[in-house]
Structures are given as structure tokens and as C-alpha cells.
Amino acid sequence: MTDKKMDIIRALKRAGNNPISGEELGGILGISRTMVWKYMKALGEEGYVIRSSPGSGHVLVSAPDKLYPSEIMDGLDTSIIGGDIRYFDEVDSTNDVAKKMGSSSDEGTVVIAEMQDSGRGRKGGHWMSPRGGVWMSVILKPNVVPAYAPRFTLMAGVAVAKAIRGLGVEASLKWPNDVLIGDKKVCGILTEMDAECDQINFVIIGIGINVNVLIEELSEDLRSSSTSLSEIKGEELDRIAFVQALLRALEDEYIRSKTSGFDSILEEWRSLSSTIGRDVDVVTPQRIIRGKAVGITENGTLLVETAEGLEEIVAGSCIHG
Amino acid sequence: MTDKKMDIIRALKRAGNNPISGEELGGILGISRTMVWKYMKALGEEGYVIRSSPGSGHVLVSAPDKLYPSEIMDGLDTSIIGGDIRYFDEVDSTNDVAKKMGSSSDEGTVVIAEMQDSGRGRKGGHWMSPRGGVWMSVILKPNVVPAYAPRFTLMAGVAVAKAIRGLGVEASLKWPNDVLIGDKKVCGILTEMDAECDQINFVIIGIGINVNVLIEELSEDLRSSSTSLSEIKGEELDRIAFVQALLRALEDEYIRSKTSGFDSILEEWRSLSSTIGRDVDVVTPQRIIRGKAVGITENGTLLVETAEGLEEIVAGSCIHG
Incomplete structure (x- = not known):
């Protein structure tokens, strides 16, 4: 979206339910009323609903559900x-x-x-x-x-x-x-x-x-x-x-x-975390490590207490027991 | 370079000092003599020197000093x-x-x-x-x-x-x-x-x-x-x-x-390596480590014997003494 269109939306939002005239918007943005009308049309195509009453002005009714x-x-x-x-x-x-x-x-x-x-x-x-x-x-x-x-x-x-x-x-x-x-x-x-x-x-x-x-x-x-x-x-x-x-x-x-x-x-x-303190199976390319997840290190590795002792796991898919 | 041009150069190289005619090249490449002529012209523009004798054929004189x-x-x-x-x-x-x-x-x-x-x-x-x-x-x-x-x-x-x-x-x-x-x-x-x-x-x-x-x-x-x-x-x-x-x-x-x-x-x-066995100054963002480079690890870190003991350096600029 261009900056001018953003500015129009901002001005309309700020005005809330009070209509702003095209002339007023043009003044704020430093553009002609014809340009304001063009941007309004483009905003409508992007999904903005703007109610326009001749003689009073424009009110933003709703913004589209878009992550603009x-x-x-x-x-x-x-x-x-x-x-x-x-x-x-x-x-x-x-x-x-x-x-x-x-x-x-x-x-x-x-x-x-x-x-x-x-x-x-x-x-x-x-x-x-x-x-x-x-x-x-x-x-x-x-x-x-x-x-x-x-x-x-x-x-x-x-x-x-x-x-x-x-x-x-x-x-x-x-x-x-x-x-x-x-x-x-x-x-x-x-x-x-x-x-x-x-x-x-x-x-x-x-x-x-x-x-x-x-x-x-x-x-x-x-x-x-x-x-x-x-x-x-x-x-x-x-x-x-x-x-x-x-x-x-x-x-x-x-x-x-x-x-x-x-x-x-x-x-x-x-x-x-819901992993720590949990019984887990961790699947790595080499093997499956079964035990209780007891911690995580600052390098992001998981510590698992297994029957054979403490294991530090660099990478794997973790299945919560 | 297109494959056809590559093929022409290969054919000329293989022939060495024996001229190949345009007709022969066209036959090898499955293209017309006119196309052969076009490619020859393009090769000339790329810096290949090809000697062409009417009636006998083409000989590659030299390739350009390019990393083609x-x-x-x-x-x-x-x-x-x-x-x-x-x-x-x-x-x-x-x-x-x-x-x-x-x-x-x-x-x-x-x-x-x-x-x-x-x-x-x-x-x-x-x-x-x-x-x-x-x-x-x-x-x-x-x-x-x-x-x-x-x-x-x-x-x-x-x-x-x-x-x-x-x-x-x-x-x-x-x-x-x-x-x-x-x-x-x-x-x-x-x-x-x-x-x-x-x-x-x-x-x-x-x-x-x-x-x-x-x-x-x-x-x-x-x-x-x-x-x-x-x-x-x-x-x-x-x-x-x-x-x-x-x-x-x-x-x-x-x-x-x-x-x-x-x-x-x-x-x-x-x-x-000319670093190993050498007196070095290693400049890191933190400090300068002075000593004798004695080894390198499989992680690419440098081992330096300093007055304070062995240091393992992950990264730095090394100045040979």
C-alpha cells in the first residue's frame, strides 16, 4: 500500500464516526480531491469499506481481514x-x-x-x-x-x-x-x-x-x-x-x-515448556532415545535421563509420553 | 555459451591442425551450414581465433583467455x-x-x-x-x-x-x-x-x-x-x-x-601449514593472544601455547612472527 493510502486510512481512523470531506483529506495529504477519490476507490478494491455521504464526507466502516x-x-x-x-x-x-x-x-x-x-x-x-x-x-x-x-x-x-x-x-x-x-x-x-x-x-x-x-x-x-x-x-x-x-x-x-x-x-x-519433566521418546536419525526430559542447555540441546544415564540430544523429533 | 558453440569448439580442438569444413561441422552438430557460420561469427566475437580457408575448412588457432x-x-x-x-x-x-x-x-x-x-x-x-x-x-x-x-x-x-x-x-x-x-x-x-x-x-x-x-x-x-x-x-x-x-x-x-x-x-x-610451529599474534575482537601456534582442532580452532598456558582460539586475524 502506498503511503498516501496509509495516510487516508489513518486520518479516517482518527476521525472515527465523524465524516471527513474529500477536501479536508486532500488538505491533510497535500493532494487534489481527484487524487483522494482515486485512492478511495483503490482502498475499496483492497477491501476497506468506506461510507461516503455527499456534502458531509467519508467514514471508515471496516478494514479488510488482511495482514497489510x-x-x-x-x-x-x-x-x-x-x-x-x-x-x-x-x-x-x-x-x-x-x-x-x-x-x-x-x-x-x-x-x-x-x-x-x-x-x-x-x-x-x-x-x-x-x-x-x-x-x-x-x-x-x-x-x-x-x-x-x-x-x-x-x-x-x-x-x-x-x-x-x-x-x-x-x-x-x-x-x-x-x-x-x-x-x-x-x-x-x-x-x-x-x-x-x-x-x-x-x-x-x-x-x-x-x-x-x-x-x-x-x-x-x-x-x-x-x-x-x-x-x-x-x-x-x-x-x-x-x-x-x-x-x-x-x-x-x-x-x-x-x-x-x-x-x-x-x-x-x-x-x-511441557517437555521438561515429561517422559519422552526422541527420534534421531540414528536411534530412539527413551527417558525423562529433565532440562535444556543454552545451546538448545535437550537433556534426557535414560536407563543408561543422562543423554544430551542435539536434534530430533520429540514425542511426549 | 550455447551447447552448439561448445560442440563446434570441441570438434575443432579434436581436429587440431586438420581443417574441418562447414558442411562437416553441420553434419556433426545436426545444423545447417548457415547456422554453423552464425556460430563461428559469435565465437569470433567471444575471442576465439578460427582460421577459415575456403574450400578446405576451419582450424582453431587460439582460445581467448577467458574462464568460459x-x-x-x-x-x-x-x-x-x-x-x-x-x-x-x-x-x-x-x-x-x-x-x-x-x-x-x-x-x-x-x-x-x-x-x-x-x-x-x-x-x-x-x-x-x-x-x-x-x-x-x-x-x-x-x-x-x-x-x-x-x-x-x-x-x-x-x-x-x-x-x-x-x-x-x-x-x-x-x-x-x-x-x-x-x-x-x-x-x-x-x-x-x-x-x-x-x-x-x-x-x-x-x-x-x-x-x-x-x-x-x-x-x-x-x-x-x-x-x-x-x-x-x-x-x-x-x-x-x-x-x-x-x-x-x-x-x-x-x-x-x-x-x-x-x-x-x-x-x-x-x-x-606455515602457522603451526610459528610464533604468532592473534588479534580477536577482545584481545591479542601472543604465543606459539602448536596445533589446530577438527573444529578449525587454533591452539596457541602462551605464557599463561594453552589457548584455543575460535576466530581472529593471525600475524606470523
């Missing part, structure tokens, strides 16, 4: 994350787009889409991303070594869990990269990086959340293990408000990791 | 590296091009350029890449964790040193990523990766070698610490033959790392 950057940025009080938001109606994968943009983008740039055709999970797995969800990738440029990459998955998990809890829903974290409600998955996180051997150029934190997703729209094999926020709440959520809360939470955690160190985030991950 | 994929691939007996070679006369950075292509490219794809406008060294440093050098990036897709990335720098160093030694020039390896002749830099290696937290999607091994580079063309601050193969040999080298030898050496080391394990490469790195 102008809507997300309106009232977003972050200083790093969301300074630049790139919107796509449909995209292969927001992580792939973010990766291509990464080196030339500002830290905190967000790529967001209404749907993904080839959303990815860990190790190239497919991630279903129908309309109604929030599919986004955040570009960060921390000055750290590649070995720290798993920290961003943990950090994002904490932020997502907090944003969901802000809606009054009990979300928990499942190692390594899922957010659950009860025992069902509502969100997956895929952190990727572009790095030299000893320094990350940038990380991409991919976050996919079933917000207003109809579970029947997911493939059959996923339905029994997945849920969505709308299914839990029994109503559709305001996705814009949710994304704003999530970006806010992400920024809070990111700043916390920089100022207070990663330990406090790790501590919170543990307390939000 | 068709020339590199002609006689290249590798099975992984160089199966696909992308050529640029001028490019910002071959690593950047390779990074963008990485996920959709075959393992072993090479990006090569006559010059780079924004060649990069470690930590975003500039790398001067004038004409005459070999500036290339190799895409590998090993199934390993991100922590193994430094191994590819060491592996490439061994391959470059061997390729240079194949010319009868004593090259040595300087930690972490340079190849020296005497105490002057002839090559730098920049390994980058696209990775998930626990798995590399692909690595890019960037290799910049001053082959036929005039040292006077480098910026003044680099001249005293740099050399080129042509300076050492006192004559220009056949860059195509050198690139072929290098790709061959890279593939040998890569296969060795997969079949015999990384230890044998590490052992060779040590024996080719």
Missing part, C-alpha cells in the same frame, strides 16, 4: 522489529523470501503472507499454511557465532507462548520448535541462518501460527495433532492485534537476551 | 564439482550469486567470474578481485551440522595449496583462511553457509586466487603483503588448466573427507 503492513504498523510501538514489513498475499515460503532479502535488509524486517504454497518445517518438511493463519519471517542480525542459532528458536517460542497467553489461552513449548495448546500443535518455528564460519550474517526466524485456521482445511494426517486459536476460542481473532502483540513480545525477548543475557530466556523457556 | 565453462569443462574429469559452471564477466561477489542459487542448484555447482566489484573477505572485509585472477564459489551440500563449517575452509586450503604446488610453487597455509607463497598472500577463502540450527542446507566455498594478477593493480596497502602466481612464475599461467586442477583437487579432498574422515585432511592441513 499499514495496519500492523499502525500503533506498533516497537523500535527494532517491524520497522519494515513486506506483505504477500501468496508466497512460496516467507523464509525463502527473507533469506533472499536478508543481507540488504534492516534488522527487524518482517516478511508476512496470507498463505504459503511451500511452507517449510525442519529438515525440509512441509508446513501447511492455508489462509487465516499468520505466516511470517523475521530477519535479525545479532553479532553472534553460528552455534547460537538454536537460541533464536527458543526465544521465539517464548514470545509466541506469551502472545498466545495474552489471549487467555494456555500455550506451552515443546522441544525443539513447537508451541502447543494442550497436546496439539498451534505453531511451528523454523530458524535458519546465513553465516560465515564464526559469525552469523543474519538469522531468519520463521513463525507459522494457526490463528483463524479451520482444522478441516489441514491435511488429514495433521488434523488430530493440530489446533488453531480460533478453534480454541470459538471465534475468529483479530489477526492484526495478534501480530502486533507477537512482534512486541519478540522484541522484548530479543532486547532481554541482549541486555540480561540468554539465561533468563532459557529459564522462561523451561517454565513454559 | 565450456573450456573448463572440456576434459574436466570430476564427478561432483564443476558439473554446472556459471560464468560472469563481472559480478558483485561470486559468493552472493552462489548463495542465491544454492537451494535450487546441484551440489558441486561453480560460480566463476573474471572480476568482482565487491569481493568479500572475512567479516565483511573487502577483497580486491581484478581481471587476471580466479574468483569462484563452489556450492556443496554436505549433510553435517553448522559447527562443521570451518572444515570446508581447511579442506579448500589444502586443495588450493596442492593445486599451486602442482605448478612447482611452494604454497603454505596460514590460519584461518589464507594461502601464502613465502610470507605473501596469494589466495583467500571465505566459507559461508545457509543452514538450519542443526543442519547445513548448503555451504559456499569462496576461493579468490591471484593467478595472473598484476600486483600493481592491487591497492597500495595490499601490495607488500600480496603476490600472484604470475609474479612468482615470471609468466602468465593457463588459468583454465589451473582451475581444472583446482576443481580436481577440491573434489579429491571432499571425497576423502567423506570416505576417510576429516582427520586425514586435518593432518595434511597441519603439514602444509
Whole structure:
């Protein structure tokens, strides 16, 4: 959306139920009434409902259910994350787009889409991303070594869990990269990086959340293990408000990791986790490790107490017992 | 270069000093004499000198001094590296091009350029890449964790040193990523990766070698610490033959790392290194470590015996004493 259209929406929002005339809008934006009319028409095509009464003016009736950057940025009080938001109606994968943009983008740039055709999970797995969800990738440029990459998955998990809890829903974290409600998955996180051997150029934190997703729209094999926020709440959520809360939470955690160190985030991950304290089976390419999950390290590895002793697991699929 | 042009060059090379007629070439390639003539003209524009005598035929007199994929691939007996070679006369950075292509490219794809406008060294440093050098990036897709990335720098160093030694020039390896002749830099290696937290999607091994580079063309601050193969040999080298030898050496080391394990490469790195056994100052962002370099680990870290004991250094600039 162009800046002028954003400005019109802002002016209309500010005016609330008081009509603003085309002349007044033109004055605020420094454009002609003809241009105001053109933008109004374009806004209507984008799904904004604007009531126009000859002689009095225009009133914004409703905004479309779209993740438009102008809507997300309106009232977003972050200083790093969301300074630049790139919107796509449909995209292969927001992580792939973010990766291509990464080196030339500002830290905190967000790529967001209404749907993904080839959303990815860990190790190239497919991630279903129908309309109604929030599919986004955040570009960060921390000055750290590649070995720290798993920290961003943990950090994002904490932020997502907090944003969901802000809606009054009990979300928990499942190692390594899922957010659950009860025992069902509502969100997956895929952190990727572009790095030299000893320094990350940038990380991409991919976050996919079933917000207003109809579970029947997911493939059959996923339905029994997945849920969505709308299914839990029994109503559709305001996705814009949710994304704003999530970006806010992400920024809070990111700043916390920089100022207070990663330990406090790790501590919170543990307390939000439904994996720790649980009997688990962890499937790795080599074998299945069975035992009780007793902790997580700052490198993101899971500690499992097995019959043979304590095991530290770098990567695997975790099945809660 | 199109396949047909490559086929013409191959046919001419095979014929040596025996002229081939346009009709004969057309027959071999399955195209008309008019098309043969068109391709001949295009080849002339690319710098190939072809002597054509009416009535007898065509003889290849000389190929241009260009790193054309068709020339590199002609006689290249590798099975992984160089199966696909992308050529640029001028490019910002071959690593950047390779990074963008990485996920959709075959393992072993090479990006090569006559010059780079924004060649990069470690930590975003500039790398001067004038004409005459070999500036290339190799895409590998090993199934390993991100922590193994430094191994590819060491592996490439061994391959470059061997390729240079194949010319009868004593090259040595300087930690972490340079190849020296005497105490002057002839090559730098920049390994980058696209990775998930626990798995590399692909690595890019960037290799910049001053082959036929005039040292006077480098910026003044680099001249005293740099050399080129042509300076050492006192004559220009056949860059195509050198690139072929290098790709061959890279593939040998890569296969060795997969079949015999990384230890044998590490052992060779040590024996080719002029850092090990040397008094060094290692400059890190935090401090300068002074001591004797006594070893290197499989993670690419340098072991330095200091007055205070043994130090393991992950990253830094090494100054040979």
C-alpha cells in the first residue's frame, strides 16, 4: 500500500464516526480531491469499506481481514522489529523470501503472507499454511557465532507462548520448535541462518501460527495433532492485534537476551515448556532415545535421563509420553 | 555459451591442425551450414581465433583467455564439482550469486567470474578481485551440522595449496583462511553457509586466487603483503588448466573427507601449514593472544601455547612472527 493510502486510512481512523470531506483529506495529504477519490476507490478494491455521504464526507466502516503492513504498523510501538514489513498475499515460503532479502535488509524486517504454497518445517518438511493463519519471517542480525542459532528458536517460542497467553489461552513449548495448546500443535518455528564460519550474517526466524485456521482445511494426517486459536476460542481473532502483540513480545525477548543475557530466556523457556519433566521418546536419525526430559542447555540441546544415564540430544523429533 | 558453440569448439580442438569444413561441422552438430557460420561469427566475437580457408575448412588457432565453462569443462574429469559452471564477466561477489542459487542448484555447482566489484573477505572485509585472477564459489551440500563449517575452509586450503604446488610453487597455509607463497598472500577463502540450527542446507566455498594478477593493480596497502602466481612464475599461467586442477583437487579432498574422515585432511592441513610451529599474534575482537601456534582442532580452532598456558582460539586475524 502506498503511503498516501496509509495516510487516508489513518486520518479516517482518527476521525472515527465523524465524516471527513474529500477536501479536508486532500488538505491533510497535500493532494487534489481527484487524487483522494482515486485512492478511495483503490482502498475499496483492497477491501476497506468506506461510507461516503455527499456534502458531509467519508467514514471508515471496516478494514479488510488482511495482514497489510499499514495496519500492523499502525500503533506498533516497537523500535527494532517491524520497522519494515513486506506483505504477500501468496508466497512460496516467507523464509525463502527473507533469506533472499536478508543481507540488504534492516534488522527487524518482517516478511508476512496470507498463505504459503511451500511452507517449510525442519529438515525440509512441509508446513501447511492455508489462509487465516499468520505466516511470517523475521530477519535479525545479532553479532553472534553460528552455534547460537538454536537460541533464536527458543526465544521465539517464548514470545509466541506469551502472545498466545495474552489471549487467555494456555500455550506451552515443546522441544525443539513447537508451541502447543494442550497436546496439539498451534505453531511451528523454523530458524535458519546465513553465516560465515564464526559469525552469523543474519538469522531468519520463521513463525507459522494457526490463528483463524479451520482444522478441516489441514491435511488429514495433521488434523488430530493440530489446533488453531480460533478453534480454541470459538471465534475468529483479530489477526492484526495478534501480530502486533507477537512482534512486541519478540522484541522484548530479543532486547532481554541482549541486555540480561540468554539465561533468563532459557529459564522462561523451561517454565513454559511441557517437555521438561515429561517422559519422552526422541527420534534421531540414528536411534530412539527413551527417558525423562529433565532440562535444556543454552545451546538448545535437550537433556534426557535414560536407563543408561543422562543423554544430551542435539536434534530430533520429540514425542511426549 | 550455447551447447552448439561448445560442440563446434570441441570438434575443432579434436581436429587440431586438420581443417574441418562447414558442411562437416553441420553434419556433426545436426545444423545447417548457415547456422554453423552464425556460430563461428559469435565465437569470433567471444575471442576465439578460427582460421577459415575456403574450400578446405576451419582450424582453431587460439582460445581467448577467458574462464568460459565450456573450456573448463572440456576434459574436466570430476564427478561432483564443476558439473554446472556459471560464468560472469563481472559480478558483485561470486559468493552472493552462489548463495542465491544454492537451494535450487546441484551440489558441486561453480560460480566463476573474471572480476568482482565487491569481493568479500572475512567479516565483511573487502577483497580486491581484478581481471587476471580466479574468483569462484563452489556450492556443496554436505549433510553435517553448522559447527562443521570451518572444515570446508581447511579442506579448500589444502586443495588450493596442492593445486599451486602442482605448478612447482611452494604454497603454505596460514590460519584461518589464507594461502601464502613465502610470507605473501596469494589466495583467500571465505566459507559461508545457509543452514538450519542443526543442519547445513548448503555451504559456499569462496576461493579468490591471484593467478595472473598484476600486483600493481592491487591497492597500495595490499601490495607488500600480496603476490600472484604470475609474479612468482615470471609468466602468465593457463588459468583454465589451473582451475581444472583446482576443481580436481577440491573434489579429491571432499571425497576423502567423506570416505576417510576429516582427520586425514586435518593432518595434511597441519603439514602444509606455515602457522603451526610459528610464533604468532592473534588479534580477536577482545584481545591479542601472543604465543606459539602448536596445533589446530577438527573444529578449525587454533591452539596457541602462551605464557599463561594453552589457548584455543575460535576466530581472529593471525600475524606470523
